[in-house]
Each structure stands twice: as C-alpha cells, then as structure tokens.
Amino acid sequence: MFKLVIPTLLASTALVSAANACETTLRSSDTHPDGYPTVVAVERMGEMLEERSEGRLCIEVFHSAQLGEEKDTIEQTQFGVIDMNRVSLGPFNNIIEETQVPSLPYIFRSVEHMHKVMDGPVGQQILDAFGDHDLVGLAFYDGGSRSFYNSEKPITSMADMEGMKFRVMQSDMFVDMVSALGANATPMPYGEVYSGIQTGVIDGAENNWPSYDSSGHFEVAKYYTMDEHLIVPEVLVMSRTAFDGLSAEDQELVRQAAKDSVPVMRELWAAREAESEAKVREAGVEIVTDIDKTPFIEAMVPVYEKYVTSPVLQQMVQDIQATE
Numbered sequence: 001m002f003k004l005v006i007p008t009l010l011a012s013t014a015l016v017s018a019a020n021a022c023e024t025t026l027r028s029s030d031t032h033p034d035g036y037p038t039v040v041a042v043e044r045m046g047e048m049l050e051e052r053s054e055g056r057l058c059i060e061v062f063h064s065a066q067l068g069e070e071k072d073t074i075e076q077t078q079f080g081v082i083d084m085n086r087v088s089l090g091p092f093n094n095i096i097e098e099t100q101v102p103s104l105p106y107i108f109r110s111v112e113h114m115h116k117v118m119d120g121p122v123g124q125q126i127l128d129a130f131g132d133h134d135l136v137g138l139a140f141y142d143g144g145s146r147s148f149y150n151s152e153k154p155i156t157s158m159a160d161m162e163g164m165k166f167r168v169m170q171s172d173m174f175v176d177m178v179s180a181l182g183a184n185a186t187p188m189p190y191g192e193v194y195s196g197i198q199t200g201v202i203d204g205a206e207n208n209w210p211s212y213d214s215s216g217h218f219e220v221a222k223y224y225t226m227d228e229h230l231i232v233p234e235v236l237v238m239s240r241t242a243f244d245g246l247s248a249e250d251q252e253l254v255r256q257a258a259k260d261s262v263p264v265m266r267e268l269w270a271a272r273e274a275e276s277e278a279k280v281r282e283a284g285v286e287i288v289t290d291i292d293k294t295p296f297i298e299a300m301v302p303v304y305e306k307y308v309t310s311p312v313l314q315q316m317v318q319d320i321q322a323t324e
Contacts, residue, residue, distance in 0.1 A: 022050060022058035024250075026242065028084035029067040029077070037272060038086045038141050038234060039063045041265035048257040057250055059084065078134040080241030088143060088234050090171075098129040099235075100307065101316045105177045106297045108231040108320070111145055115266070117323050118233050122316055127235075136238040138258035142269040145228040149212060150204025151197050154288050155225040158182055158295050167193050167205040173307055177229065180299045190215075197221050206230075213276035218285050225288040227296055236261075 028046075030039050039061055046059030067073055067082055070091045076082040092099040101107060101122075108114040117123060118140040127137030148155060148166060155161055161183040168174040168185045178185035186202050196202040197220045204221050206229070212218055236258055243251060281287065308317055 021055060023056045024246070025058045025060050026083040026238075027067075028059050028061045028086065029065075029073045029082050030061060030063045030086045031065040031070055031073075032063060032086075034063045036063070037265050037268035040268055041141060041261045042084070042086060042236065044264045045257045045261035048260055049253060052253050052257065053250060057246075057253065077237060077239045080134075080239045082239065083242040084138075084236065084238050086141065086234060086236050089232055090169075092235070096126075096129050096133060097310065097312065098126045098316065101313055101320065102126070103173070103230070103232050104307065104317070105173075105229045105300050105303060106293065107317065108228075109293075110228065111142070111231055113323065114231045114233060117320050119262075120323065122319050122323070125316070130235075130237055131240070134240045136240055136243045138236045138238055138255060139262050140233040140235055141262065141265045143232050143234045144208030144210065144269065144273065145226075146206050146208050146230040146232075147224060147226050147228055148204060148206045149217065149221045149224040151221045152203050152223070154223045154286055155227075156288055156291055158299065164204065165202045167196060167202050173303065176303050176306065177300065180303055181296060182299075193217060194220060209273045209276040209280070213279050218280040218283055222283075222285050223288070224280070224285055225291060227291055227293060229296065 026046075028042050030036070030042065032038050042059060042061050046061070049057045049059060068076065070087050073082055073085050074087060074091060074095075077085040089099045089103055093103055102114075102118070108117065118126075123140055127140075130137035148161070150164060150166070152164065153160065158181055161181050164183045165186050166178050166183050167188050168178055169190075170187050175185040175187065186196075188196060188202070193202070193205050194216055197204060197217065204223075205217060207215070207217070212224065218224070238254065243254070246254065304317065308314055
C-alpha cells in the first residue's frame, strides 16, 4: 500500500511545485493530441517564455480537447476562463470576417506562398482583427494543404472530376467549391469516409497527408492528386483579459515567444507530412504531382463572387494575389 501511495504523492507534489514555480501560469488549450506539432510548438513557446521572463511566466498546455472542443474553448478564451488557445481558422469564419479569406479555395498558390502572406501585412491584419472580439492574435501555425483522393482513377484535369462524388466537410463553401469543379459534393462525418469509399457511396474525399495516412483512407482510395485546393493556417490566440493582466514587458515577451514558436511548428509539421507521404507511397498509392491548377483556380470565380462580398475581403484577396 505505502509503496504505491508514496510515489504517487511524490509525483503529485512535483507537478504542483513545477506549476507553482512561475508567478503566472497560462493555461493553453489544443484539440490535437499530445506530441502533435501544434502542441509541441506551444510547449516550446512556454519554455522560451519561462527562460526569458526569468520564471515569471509559464504555459501549461491542455491537449486532446481536455478543456473542450474548439467552439467551446473559443468562448471560454473570450471570457478569460482559458488564457491561450490554438484553434483552426474555420470556427472563426462566422465570428471574424477577415478569417474567411485564408479559408478560400486556391487563395494560396503553395505552402510557401501561404507562409509569405501570413508572415506579412495581410497576416498581421487578420491577427489585429481578433482585437475586436476579446482576443489577442499571436501567431499562425500550419494546418497542411488539402488535396483530392479517390478510388477510381488518377485525376489530372477538371474533366477527370466530372460526375465524381467527393466527401467534404459540413461547409457551404466547400460544397460550392466541389460543384464548381464539376464533381458532386457529399457532406458526411469524417468517421464514415472509409466505409463510404469502400462501399462506393462516395468515390473519394480530400485532406492533407497526415490525415490521409492516419485515417487509413489510402487503403481504399489509392489515387492522390496534389491540387492543394485548401491551405488553411491555424491560429494561436490569447484572452484579452489575460493579456491585459500582464505588464507591457511581459506582453512583448509573449508576442515574441509566439512568433519564435512558428518555425518550430513548421519544421515539425514538414517532418510529419514527409513521414506520412513516404508511408502512402510505399503502400503503392499513385500520386499525381504534375497538374495544371490554372483551370481549377479559374473555376472558383463564382465561389469568390458568392463569399467575398465586402470591400475589406475583396482588398485582402487582391493583396494576397499580389504577394509574390
């Protein structure tokens, strides 16, 4: 009995001591699991912050949706219940107009183009927009590029997509995107995609390398076309209440540590993508890389006309397209 209890007490005491070592411990939420690139990046940010603040500031990361799903944690962060939050941009689309633009299909020509945009004036404009919603935008992380995959044939042009059925997320914009490409969009829960492809209910779906791998979809959909129609970044935000509770010096330390965590996250994400790509290639997946995206991009004109309606969004789209 004592042999079991004593180590447990010692471990608990160590955790409490570690948490109490800092004057202020910021609670940060993430829906991704332990070890995921975004989780590790915020943990690294916490290490930088603790060192640079000489122990005044620490970050405790609650991964695996321990504090709730993204919609709930956004509200908790706005109310100051949660100090920091790593969230996909999608849930912000109906809250902050500017976040809709990076969610548009083919808005970015490549991952490198996305990095250039989000690291520049447009990215800062989007981060600043969080200020009107009781949040402080700190940094953008990668969420990967999404491409189409299917069980029928290699897709090398829009003509190949004609009449095919693709699963999409529950999003009007994504349904309209697939329709504009000549295919049929089928919104369905992520967990039903594998059997849907296997039984022929759908021909394929779309996602990034790690998800295509971890879901096992590559086992039933062995054609992957790197059209990169969506390259949507993720965002790290802080509660305005928590941020305002810090001194000006510590606020600057938080902002800088967040920026310095970005290259850490990108390196981890690139490694994870490469690992997944290597795995599916080894499994015999046929991957189409030589594809002319121009017709795909031109097909998005009616989608942009429907969703890019305000002068602010229209200007942002122009600024992104002008970024070399």
